[in-house]
Amino acid sequence: MPKILMVISAATSLRLADGTTHPTGYWAEEVAASHRVLTEAGVTVDIATPGGVRPTVDEISLDERGGVAAADAAEHRAYLDTIAEQLASPLVLADVRPDEYDAIYLPGGHAPMADLVQDADLGRLLIAANTGGATVAALCHGVAGLLSASAPDGTFAYAGRALTSFTDEEERQGGLGDGSPFLVEAELRERGAVVQIGVPWSTVVQDGNLITGQNPQSSTATAEAVLKALAAR
Numbered sequence: 001m002p003k004i005l006m007v008i009s010a011a012t013s014l015r016l017a018d019g020t021t022h023p024t025g026y027w028a029e030e031v032a033a034s035h036r037v038l039t040e041a042g043v044t045v046d047i048a049t050p051g052g053v054r055p056t057v058d059e060i061s062l063d064e065r066g067g068v069a070a071a072d073a074a075e076h077r078a079y080l081d082t083i084a085e086q087l088a089s090p091l092v093l094a095d096v097r098p099d100e101y102d103a104i105y106l107p108g109g110h111a112p113m114a115d116l117v118q119d120a121d122l123g124r125l126l127i128a129a130n131t132g133g134a135t136v137a138a139l140c141h142g143v144a145g146l147l148s149a150s151a152p153d154g155t156f157a158y159a160g161r162a163l164t165s166f167t168d169e170e171e172r173q174g175g176l177g178d179g180s181p182f183l184v185e186a187e188l189r190e191r192g193a194v195v196q197i198g199v200p201w202s203t204v205v206q207d208g209n210l211i212t213g214q215n216p217q218s219s220t221a222t223a224e225a226v227l228k229a230l231a232a233r
Contacts, residue, residue: 002102002230003044006035007093007122007145009111010053016179025058027109028076029068029216030139034107036079037223043230046101047083050115050122052092058109061216067174094121098128102230103135107219108142108166113181116145123148130157130209135233137211137226139219140166144184147191159192162207164214167197 008031013021038045049055057080060066062073080087104125106112116122126149129136138146143165149157166175168183189195196205203214204221211229213222 001042001044003046003100004038004103004105004226005091005096005101005125006031006045006047006105006107007116007125008047008049008055008090008107009109009114009116009145010049010051010055011111011114012056014110014114015181016176017181018179022110022176022179023058024110024114025056025061026107026111027066027140027216028057028061028080029072030107030109030142030219031057032076032079033219034105034139034223035083037220038105038227041227043227045105046091047086048091048093048096050093050119052090054088054090055111058111061109093119093125096121096125098125098132098134101129101134102233103137103226104129105223105226106136106138106142106145108138108140108144108216110141110176112142112145113184116142117147119145119148123150127151127157133209135209135211135226135229137213137222138163138165139213139222140215141184143188143212146193147187156191156193158210160194161210162194162196162205163188163210163212164196164198164203164205165212166215170215
C-alpha cells in the first residue's frame with residue numbers, strides 16, 4: 001500500500017506585520033479530515049515536524065472563532081484524540097528519506113507561514129518529490145510550505161505550476177487580514193506559480209503530481225484527489 005508523509009508545522013506563534021506575535025498551530029480539520037480519508041483507504045500516514053516537535057492545534061480551529069460549528073469541532077477533536085500518540089511522537093523532518101514515501105501532504109493553519117515556509121529539510125524533500133514524480137499535496141496556508149522548495153540559484157521549484165491556496169480575499173474575510181506577515185496567494189504569484197482560485201471557501205487544483213486545496217473545506221476533496229493520483233501510478 002502507498003505510504004504518505006504528512007508534514008505538520010511545529011510553530012505555536014506567528015510574528016504579525018506589526019511585529020506582535022499571534023498564537024497559532026495546525027488547523028484541526030485539515031489534519032483530522034485528511035488523515036481519516038487517507039488511512040481509511042488503507043494508506044500508511046507518517047507524521048513529521050521540524051525537529052520532531054509535537055505539533056500544536058490552533059484552538060480557534062475548534063470553535064466558533066474559526067467559523068467551526070460545535071458539532072464539527074467535536075468530531076475533529078475526537079479524531080485527533082485517536083491519533084494523539086502519533087502526534088505526540090512525530091518523525092524528525094531532517095531524518096526523513098524522500099524515497100520512502102509515495103506522497104508528501106502539507107496541512108495548514110497559519111503555522112506553516114512561521115516555519116515550513118523556509119524549512120530547508122522540507123525544501124529538500126519537496127524538490128526530490130518534484131524531480132522524482134512523487135505526489136505533493138498542500139492545503140490552505142500549508143501551500144506556503146511549497147515556498148521552501150528553492151534551488152541553490154533561488155529558482156522556485158513550482159514556478160509555472162498551476163496551484164491554489166488560501167486566497168488574499170479569504171485572508172481578508174476570515175483570516176488575519178492586514179496583520180498577516182505576507183499573503184500566501186500573492187507570494188506564490190510573485191515566485192512564479194500560476195495561482196488558480198475559485199470563489200471563497202472552495203476549490204482543488206491538480207497539475208500533474210501537484211495537488212492543492214484552497215481552504216479547510218477542501219480537506220476531504222484534496223485527500224481524495226491524492227488517493228486517485230496514487231491509484232493511477
